Amino acid sequence: MAGFFHRAFVHHFGLKLFALLLAIALWVKVARDPIAELEMKVPIEFRNLPENLEVDSASFTEAQVRVRGAVRLIHPLVPVGGRGGIDLASIHPGERTFDLNTQQIHLPQDLEVVQIIPGQFQLSFDLRMTRTVEIRPRVTGIFARGMRVARVSADPSSIMIAGPRRRVEAVETATTDPVDASGAMTRASFVTQAYVTDPLIQVVHPMPVRVTVIMERAAEDKKTE
Numbered sequence: 001m002a003g004f005f006h007r008a009f010v011h012h013f014g015l016k017l018f019a020l021l022l023a024i025a026l027w028v029k030v031a032r033d034p035i036a037e038l039e040m041k042v043p044i045e046f047r048n049l050p051e052n053l054e055v056d057s058a059s060f061t062e063a064q065v066r067v068r069g070a071v072r073l074i075h076p077l078v079p080v081g082g083r084g085g086i087d088l089a090s091i092h093p094g095e096r097t098f099d100l101n102t103q104q105i106h107l108p109q110d111l112e113v114v115q116i117i118p119g120q121f122q123l124s125f126d127l128r129m130t131r132t133v134e135i136r137p138r139v140t141g142i143f144a145r146g147m148r149v150a151r152v153s154a155d156p157s158s159i160m161i162a163g164p165r166r167r168v169e170a171v172e173t174a175t176t177d178p179v180d181a182s183g184a185m186t187r188a189s190f191v192t193q194a195y196v197t198d199p200l201i202q203v204v205h206p207m208p209v210r211v212t213v214i215m216e217r218a219a220e221d222k223k224t225e
Contacts, residue, residue: 035068035069043062093125128163138177139211140182186215187212188213191209
């Protein structure tokens with residue numbers, strides 16, 4: 001009996017005491033650190049999209065994720081959040097369905113992903129295309145009686161755009177922010193920006209555009225002179 005007691009409690013007493021104290025410390029830590037859940041929006045990163053392809057649909061940019069873990073780990077996530085990643089290296093033109101799973105949501109360790117909404121999403125891809133299109137300025141204003149706009153020009157007169165081929169081919173012209181030529185009697189110049197209305201098309205080299213408005217008398221007023 002004495003031998004059993006010695007082997008069970010006295011032999012390697014220091015190591016056994018350390019293990020006991022460690023177990024107690026872990027139990028106290030867990031008992032004092034309650035579990036909580038948090039819902040947050042996680043941005044989705046699209047990685048390795050081939051250079052010759054473009055997203056040809058409204059981009060899916062974030063997911064609603066519910067996570068569970070210790071309160072001390074949950075609370076720091078409120079201002080920081082997590083992130084998710086989708087690898088597009090093997091993508092080809094056309095539609096593709098993606099799954100969102102726990103392996104794609106990157107969070108601090110010891111946190112559990114409980115739910116991801118949506119669990120799936122679709123994107124469409126098309127070949128990247130660049131093209132030069134004419135700029136047609138937008139001119140507004142209240143003009144003096146008998147005066148009208150005779151001619152409008154833009155410098156530069158065209159811009160290069162890029163995006164999914166189907167969308168780029170559908171663009172006829174670019175336009176500008178409206179310029180107000182109210183009160184102009186002969187000639188007036190304005191500096192503005194050119195753009196296309198399709199949000200999935202980008203201007204390759206954005207630059208200021210100088211719009212020149214040339215005024216003239218209306219034809220009926222010329223006859224009465």
